Amino acid sequence: MTQHLTLHTRTTPAGAVVELAGDLDHRTAPEVRAALPRLGIRPGQQLVLDLTGITFCDSSGITALIAARNYALAAEATIALAAVPDRVSRIFRIVGLDRVFPTHPTAQAAQDSWQPTPD
């Protein structure tokens, strides 16, 4: 019925990029939450969630994205979304999260926008 979720994580100087594909719902959202502590985000970095392959996102999926944001903020990092599908951006508009998550057309654009914080 629903598609499984796959997560691919790669590390860049700007921070971790997590590619999510499949349905992000109450069955799969815990996988995202469980993956967060393993990302090793450092202060000043930017966590990028690449949503190119997301086919569905419900309220639990949104919870997972919020958990990722909370995680990044707690690590004194930032978060950005890349390639948000129309379906998901429509839900984001309804729940008013479009103004909470910076979004970029591609993961590369998200990485390019990152500026190291001067220490």
Place this chain on the structure above:
Amino acid sequence: MPGTGDPDSLDPREGRAPQEDRTQFSALLEDSAEDLYEHAPCGYLSTLLDGQIAKINTTLLDWLGYERGDLVGRKHFSDLLTVGGRLYHETHFAPLLRMQGEISGIALELKAADGSRLPVMITSTVRTGSDGQPLLVRTTVFDARDRRAYETELLRARQEADLERDRLKLLNTTLQKTLLPPALANVPGLDVSAHYHIASVDEVGGDFYDLFPLAAGTWGLFLGDVCGKGAGAAAVTSLARYTLRAASVYDPDPAAVLANLNTVLNHEYTGTDPRFCTVVFGVLTPDPDLGGFQITLASGGHPPALLMRADGTADYLPTPGGQLIGVLPDAHIATTTVRLAPGDTLLLHTDGLTEAHTIAGGADRYGDDAFLDFARSLAPTTASATVGAVRDLLDTFGTGVDDDTAVLAVHVPRPTGEEQQ
């Protein structure tokens, strides 16, 4: 049987002097064939082709409590069976044995001399002469008491699990009911109807609604959806419901009510287990001059309400910019005010409806556009007709509805005599 009588396990070719092994072997098996037959760990039984018992070993005699003379030449195998077992023996066991020459692993009950019953597993083969003609039937009988006890235990465990599951379902349904108002307030001049569709009896969903009196002839209503399912979601649902009721007594301004709820949830749930809800809160104020009601709706990231007007048009009432409640310290809450004229119907819903699969197991989901078309086909309508139509719609989706769905409709009846059906 391993160890005792298997000559293969003492293969003389394995190095030692063959003669020495043979001596030891014979000593081990002193008059073995007879002893093995009589005291084997299973029962042996030979019967003539008509079932008359010709030979039986001591093990089986001991199990059944008979003397050899009671049975040999006197009784038939079927005499040892229960009535049910005898029927089975006649209709299945014996014909199959005749056809195949052997039959194995049949569960039967034997009657012991004292009337007690012995569950056994039976294997029989037909022994034929050199001309291929059947001579007699050899049967081994294994004591299946432990196995039967094990199966009974399995069955009991399964029955208990079924009972537990029924109890859990009942508990979930009860819990679900406590999250909903037992009855909606009766508002003079307003027709109200609601429906809660439970998607799964195993998991409590988090939809909620209510309609209740506020001060000075006004009425409050809300409908919302807590993210997630299960006990965690139910706890937030409960907190949200009571916070909304209490906050609206303190300050009924819809935006203020949702701001209060946001603060409460945001303090309660943070970190990697965030909990939020989307909710519409409205205040209904009767309009004594024009008739009908004025309604101010505040939305915290909830799908927009649908207004089905008396003139047959229908549209969403967008509240752009409203944000979900509970995760942002200063969530923005958007409000809109409309007049509900006689003949108008306002419908609030949760996204279990619009996110439903239109065909169980299919990929397509119903969607906002289809729902708007649905509303347009209904208008003008009434609260109960709208909720009835939504229930029918949910029925057509069947198990495609994978999340709970709540709908709440309010309708201002036309003055008596003008009401359309």
